[in-house]
Amino acid sequence: MSDVTLRDVRKSFGVVEIIKGVDLDIKSGEFVVFVGPSGCGKSTLLRMIAGLETITAGELDIGGNRMNEVDPSQRGIAMVFQSYALYPHMTVRENMGFALRFAGLPKAEIRKQVDEAARILELEPLMDRKPKALSGGQRQRVAIGRAIVRHPKVFLFDEPLSNLDAELRVHMRIEIAKLHRDLGATIIYVTHDQVEAMTLADKIVVLRSGIVEQVGAPLELYDNPANLFVAGFIGSPKMNFLKGVVEGGGAGRADIRLPDFGGAVVPVALKGEAPAAGAPVTLGIRPSQFTESGDAALPVTVDMMEHLGAETLIYARSSASDLVTIASQSRPDIRLGDTLTARFPSSGALLFGADGKRIY
Amino acid sequence: MTSYGLKQRLSSVAVYIFLGVMAFLSIFPFLWMIIGATNTTSDIIKGKMSFGEALVVNATTFFTQVDAPLIFWNSAKITIIATVLTLLISSLAGYGFEIFASRFREKLYTLMLLTLMIPFAALMIPLFMLMKQFGLINTHLAVVLPTVASAFIIFYFRQSTKAFPHELRDAARVDGLKEWQIFFLIYMPVMRSTYAAAFIIVFMTAWNSYLWPLIVLQSNDMKTITLVISSLGSAYYPDYGAVMIGTVLATIPTLFVFFAMQRQFVEGMLGSVK
Ligand SMILES: Nc1ncnc2c1ncn2[C@@H]1O[C@H](COP(=O)(O)OP(=O)(O)OP(=O)(O)O)[C@@H](O)[C@H]1O
Numbered sequence: 001m002s003d004v005t006l007r008d009v010r011k012s013f014g015v016v017e018i019i020k021g022v023d024l025d026i027k028s029g030e031f032v033v034f035v036g037p038s039g040c041g042k043s044t045l046l047r048m049i050a051g052l053e054t055i056t057a058g059e060l061d062i063g064g065n066r067m068n069e070v071d072p073s074q075r076g077i078a079m080v081f082q083s084y085a086l087y088p089h090m091t092v093r094e095n096m097g098f099a100l101r102f103a104g105l106p107k108a109e110i111r112k113q114v115d116e117a118a119r120i121l122e123l124e125p126l127m128d129r130k131p132k133a134l135s136g137g138q139r140q141r142v143a144i145g146r147a148i149v150r151h152p153k154v155f156l157f158d159e160p161l162s163n164l165d166a167e168l169r170v171h172m173r174i175e176i177a178k179l180h181r182d183l184g185a186t187i188i189y190v191t192h193d194q195v196e197a198m199t200l201a202d203k204i205v206v207l208r209s210g211i212v213e214q215v216g217a218p219l220e221l222y223d224n225p226a227n228l229f230v231a232g233f234i235g236s237p238k239m240n241f242l243k244g245v246v247e248g249g250g251a252g253r254a255d256i257r258l259p260d261f262g263g264a265v266v267p268v269a270l271k272g273e274a275p276a277a278g279a280p281v282t283l284g285i286r287p288s289q290f291t292e293s294g295d296a297a298l299p300v301t302v303d304m305m306e307h308l309g310a311e312t313l314i315y316a317r318s319s320a321s322d323l324v325t326i327a328s329q330s331r332p333d334i335r336l337g338d339t340l341t342a343r344f345p346s347s348g349a350l351l352f353g354a355d356g357k358r359i360y
Numbered sequence: 361m362t363s364y365g366l367k368q369r370l371s372s373v374a375v376y377i378f379l380g381v382m383a384f385l386s387i388f389p390f391l392w393m394i395i396g397a398t399n400t401t402s403d404i405i406k407g408k409m410s411f412g413e414a415l416v417v418n419a420t421t422f423f424t425q426v427d428a429p430l431i432f433w434n435s436a437k438i439t440i441i442a443t444v445l446t447l448l449i450s451s452l453a454g455y456g457f458e459i460f461a462s463r464f465r466e467k468l469y470t471l472m473l474l475t476l477m478i479p480f481a482a483l484m485i486p487l488f489m490l491m492k493q494f495g496l497i498n499t500h501l502a503v504v505l506p507t508v509a510s511a512f513i514i515f516y517f518r519q520s521t522k523a524f525p526h527e528l529r530d531a532a533r534v535d536g537l538k539e540w541q542i543f544f545l546i547y548m549p550v551m552r553s554t555y556a557a558a559f560i561i562v563f564m565t566a567w568n569s570y571l572w573p574l575i576v577l578q579s580n581d582m583k584t585i586t587l588v589i590s591s592l593g594s595a596y597y598p599d600y601g602a603v604m605i606g607t608v609l610a611t612i613p614t615l616f617v618f619f620a621m622q623r624q625f626v627e628g629m630l631g632s633v634k
């Protein structure tokens with residue numbers, strides 16, 4: 001059992017509250033990713049789970065035991081740091097075996113464990129080098145190896161790939177996914193990177209200013225964001241947000257007028273009742289949802305284009321100068337300054353209230 | 361040749377001349393000391409600048425007037441104890457000042473730095489009275505104690521600790537190390553070039569220290585090499601040849617330490633952690 005449970009966990013530095021009551025259930029073997037803007041408290045929350053920061057209030061359980069006051073080394077966790085934090089005066093082998101040596105394991109046992117981890121991570125030829133003589137990717141693997149040899153119940157990663165170049169990052173991402181599959185351990189992983197979060201996570205936790213905005217599987221967050229923040233944070237390029245006003249509707253449907261787009265009216269499918277007429281709302285459409293066959297139409301002027309090869313990003317403006325991003329799979333024959341009609345299926349649009357919450 | 365090339369040539373010539381003069385100024389006293397060790401007192405006073413034949417005579421005089429093994433042992437003992445204690449205590453303090461936040465940290469630190477401005481002359485008498493109260497006059501402990509918490513070395517360690525990665529401490533805590541183990545097993549080895557640079561500074565200061573030992577060490581069998589050389593030089597008929605021999609001998613340990621640790625010294629001055 002290596003469930004991790006947080007109950008109304010809070011953290012203050014002096015008078016400033018950084019983590020403002022987080023509840024979280026992480027099941028054994030789950031890969032959980034914390035995402036959120038810089039400074040929202042991802043690292044702080046991770047360090048609280050590790051025991052590197054004290055918990056101001058609330059309760060942290062790992063494997064069913066309260067961990068608030070337990071020493072980091074006794075929590076059954078291992079951590080991989082952004083800067084790798086390898087001991088520069090020790091060889092790779094010493095670095096990996098250090099925690100075991102400290103736990104008082106016999107030499108032969110340490111050697112066995114370290115060799116096993118080295119084999120998994122293909123570090124065998126590097127065992128007698130110092131960290132200084134390793135490349136970034138190799139250091140990263142040693143840092144992971146140092147975590148593996150401890151056989152932790154929970155692995156904690158704080159932006160482990162952010163110091164690597166793009167190609168190596170993709171490679172290490174796949175390695176980490178493989179590692180999770182092979183070891184079956186619980187992993188909590190902090191990242192800035194959308195793609196890392198979407199590809200690695202069983203469950204994404206979106207944080208903002210010390211509050212959990214939404215928890216869910218990657219595609220669930222992508223398809224069904226609970227509020228404007230999550231909708232804007234998950235997915236790249238970012239979701240388009242169009243200002244609108246409720247014009248009418250009823251059960252299962254709301255007609256939204258978009259004053260900035262020449263007063264176009266879009267019928268949006270809802271589960272519940274439409275909001276009162278005249279209420280200000282926000283319409284969310286992902287750039288990739290625009291298609292030729294859509295029933296809703298927005299008149300726009302092309303401002304900028306980016307050809308990415310597989311897709312083309314068109315940045316267009318409404319007459320009121322609202323920016324809309326359109327991702328096209330084809331290579332449309334248009335030029336800057338052209339006016340065009342952007343079409344999207346109204347069934348795919350999401351509706352958000354004035355408070356930022358999703359209207360279902 | 362372009363005027364730009366000429367200008368560069370001229371400026372590099374100027375640089376070499378400047379460096380040459382500076383090198384001469386710093387080497388000259390050494391040279392004079394070594395030459396002096398081979399000349400008689402009267403030649404030294406005349407300012408003779410070539411090697412003479414009085415080396416053996418001077419050495420004999422020095423070793424008959426001075427109980428060299430005892431005096432060197434006194435110096436070595438004081439220097440080694442002072443160096444080890446200063447490095448340990450001052451690095452602990454510098455590390456603590458940088459790592460552990462507290463409400464009074466910066467105030468305390470500023471106060472400590474302010475003590476650097478108090479001239480030693482102003483501290484001499486109160487310090488002497490303090491040592492007297494503890495009954496430490498004419499002991500080597502009295503020489504060592506006032507130096508072990510060195511504001512300058514604490515400052516130096518705090519500055520260097522800024523480059524010590526915090527994540528190393530975190531990694532060590534996750535690996536199960538206690539605070540004191542982090543200091544001895546991680547911090548010390550990682551910062552070894554800082555220690556090397558501090559070692560040279562503290563060692564030289566302790567070995568060469570004169571005024572304070574002069575005040576607290578009163579009997580001849582307790583004195584250090586610097587005190588003895590100076591008393592030789594201030595005799596009624598000073599034998600400068602013997603003084604020079606003593607000075608040469610007294611310089612050897614510092615030269616040895618410096619050359620042995622030169623590389624780490626430079627690294628330490630530039631910053632330990634890269
Ligand atoms: N020891 C500390 N003392 C005071 N404030 C702190 C301390 N550590 C972190 N903070 C503050 O807590 C907030 C959250 O920091 P944290 O490092 O958790 O953010 P983050 O989400 O990891 O950001 P990033 O994505 O940039 O790494 C920040 O505003 C930071 O200034």
Ligand SMILES: [Mg+2]
Nearest residue numbers: 042043044158
């Ligand atoms: Mg962070």
